[in-house]
Amino acid sequence: MSGLTAFLFVLVVGLIAFFAGAARARALDDGKIKAHSRPQYHGAWAMLLAVLPALGFLIVWSFGSGAYLNKQIDERVIAQTSEKSAVSDTLVRSLADGIKRLDAPANTNPPATMSELMPLLAGKGVTLAPDTQDYMIPIALDANSMASRFGWLGGLGALALAVLGALYGIRQVAVRERARHKVERVMLGTLFSASTIAILTTVGIVLSMLFQTIAFFSEVSPWSFFFGTVWDPRFAAAGSGGSQGQFGLIPLLAGTLYIALVALLVAVPVGLMSAVYMAEYASRNVRSIVKPALELLAGIPTIVYGIFALVTLGPWLRDISAVLAGGSPFIQAQSILTAGLVMGVMLIPVVSSLSDDIITAVPQAMRDGSLGLGATRSETIRRVILPAALPGIVGAILLTASRAIGETMIVVLAAGVAANLTANPFEAMTTITVKIVNQLTGDLEFNSPQTLVAFALGITLFFVTLVMNIAALAIVRKYREQYE
Incomplete structure (x- = not known):
């Protein structure tokens, strides 16, 4: 499951939580007790509980799984290059023969060399550089498979968090529940975060130039510049x-x-x-x-x-x-x-x-x-x-x-x-x-x-x-x- 698909599913769950929370608030408001917040605030709070934790998990999972995957690839590449820089032609043939995604016809022989294997992989969406070596192929295939598994795990985890958050938000709906205050606090935090990001971006740009400028002035006199x-x-x-x-x-x-x-x-x-x-x-x-x-x-x-x-x-x-x-x-x-x-x-x-x-x-x-x-x-x-x-x-x-x-x-x-x-x-x-x-x-x-x-x-x-x-x-x- 791609990150975009998981994001869309989380948004759908959030919309469902919004309408369900607002409907529950209207059903509980019988007029005997003055409601603290309007139904749309209850729905918005349920939607926030469904969307925000799930998106946070999805972002952390994406960065964490990407870092782990890169580490695994680096370790395997280092291990391979320390022993040999390429695998034998027999390994290439057996690898190509066993790749199901190639879907080669039964009456064709498996490719014998890397030059024959690369067009088949490219035709199936696996892009290889011209200088790709034999030992890189199994590493790339394993990395693709692992990335697909990580994508599904992250998407399902985010979806589960969204459903749990939606159910919890809907159960919190009550006549005197201060949903409006909670929603306003979240919005205030969002606005503060946006302004902070703008400031930190400016500071980051300045610092990125400043450090390189210091390195330049360590070699060239500021006076002459x-x-x-x-x-x-x-x-x-x-x-x-x-x-x-x-x-x-x-x-x-x-x-x-x-x-x-x-x-x-x-x-x-x-x-x-x-x-x-x-x-x-x-x-x-x-x-x-x-x-x-x-x-x-x-x-x-x-x-x-x-x-x-x-x-x-x-x-x-x-x-x-x-x-x-x-x-x-x-x-x-x-x-x-x-x-x-x-x-x-x-x-x-x-x-x-x-x-x-x-x-x-x-x-x-x-x-x-x-x-x-x-x-x-x-x-x-x-x-x-x-x-x-x-x-x-x-x-x-x-x-x-x-x-x-x-x-x-x-x-x-x-x-x-x-x-x-x-x-x-x-x-x-x-x-x-x-x-x-x-x-x-x-x-x-x-x-x-x-x-x-x-x-x-x-x-x-x-x-x-x-x-x-x-x-x-x-x-x-x-x-x-x-x-x-």
């Missing part, structure tokens, strides 16, 4: 013993912030003004057309934007600059300007949609009060609505900036991969995210500085976004206090 102006990791294939290279962060950090700034200069004004228009000026019919059309831009994959920049926008800017300069172009096809423009267009719906929702949420009474005092509509927007919506707008801009900083595909195609340090927006630069991908791609030693630097870049990017969040919170707090 954070203040270095040359990025030349000198990639070496695994085992080649290549030189260490230089890991200057400044060109990558400058490229990340520069391209994000150009993108924000495009996205924020256009997105904010379109949000103001849709929220304050546009009619309902126009809004119903313009808003979905803008949000449609957010559904386009970033690789499509990158291809557009590489094939269309970049060459167009280069040709225009060549015409303006009278020959030699001063704008490269892959440049900061190209990546920033395309990324800015991609981010317009993010700013527009969020800002529109925030502006729309401003109470209508504030608009009416401003207009009643004689202010024009534009003055109301500038002096009343935008200040009231400022905290939310700052949050929208922050989210947009984070999206711009984390973008990769557009930068690869539109700005290139060259780690240059320049202030000219018409030249090529690259970002931290692009180099993270580069450093973790290829046949490399995972413990080399050329690979570990990706984790140092990642945690640096994390702290950059953290500083942005802190600055945004400070701005929001300042202006919110001033407005209040």
Whole structure:
């Protein structure tokens, strides 16, 4: 029995327990004594008693049986490889002859070699690697059989627990039973667990990067990394013993912030003004057309934007600059300007949609009060609505900036991969995210500085976004206090 099948059976038992518990609660409520909880709470409590212990058992059983099975396989493989690396051809023939699942016709001879045996196993759903050796076949078959038995045992055990929990929950139903309190405690624990998981996931991500970053800084000086102006990791294939290279962060950090700034200069004004228009000026019919059309831009994959920049926008800017300069172009096809423009267009719906929702949420009474005092509509927007919506707008801009900083595909195609340090927006630069991908791609030693630097870049990017969040919170707090 697969885990999914057992899970579905447990859910069916839980639903039965819910309806049975609710029905029993209604039957016991004769009106003489005031019921503490409604029937649906009794049913929910019976369902929780049926589902939660069974699912917990199923999860523990799955991990435990998997670990035990892996241990058995490792022990058998070690035992086999210590004696011989393969079994004889006679053993292969007898093994293939005795496998019932192959269902070979009676008039055929059993396979004599591994090359003949592997297609038969593959035809029956047993996948083998090309370098599979003879002694691995019986181990794999035994492991499959054992996994099937474990699956049935775990499924039946979970189903038995679900039935027992359902019966116990139904028997607990009483007029004065505090089922509502029990259900609410379970829900509170579930919500707390969900929030804890979110926090622990963030902590785990940070720690996973931090430990690798510490290993990187044990080989490379932090000073040369954070203040270095040359990025030349000198990639070496695994085992080649290549030189260490230089890991200057400044060109990558400058490229990340520069391209994000150009993108924000495009996205924020256009997105904010379109949000103001849709929220304050546009009619309902126009809004119903313009808003979905803008949000449609957010559904386009970033690789499509990158291809557009590489094939269309970049060459167009280069040709225009060549015409303006009278020959030699001063704008490269892959440049900061190209990546920033395309990324800015991609981010317009993010700013527009969020800002529109925030502006729309401003109470209508504030608009009416401003207009009643004689202010024009534009003055109301500038002096009343935008200040009231400022905290939310700052949050929208922050989210947009984070999206711009984390973008990769557009930068690869539109700005290139060259780690240059320049202030000219018409030249090529690259970002931290692009180099993270580069450093973790290829046949490399995972413990080399050329690979570990990706984790140092990642945690640096994390702290950059953290500083942005802190600055945004400070701005929001300042202006919110001033407005209040």
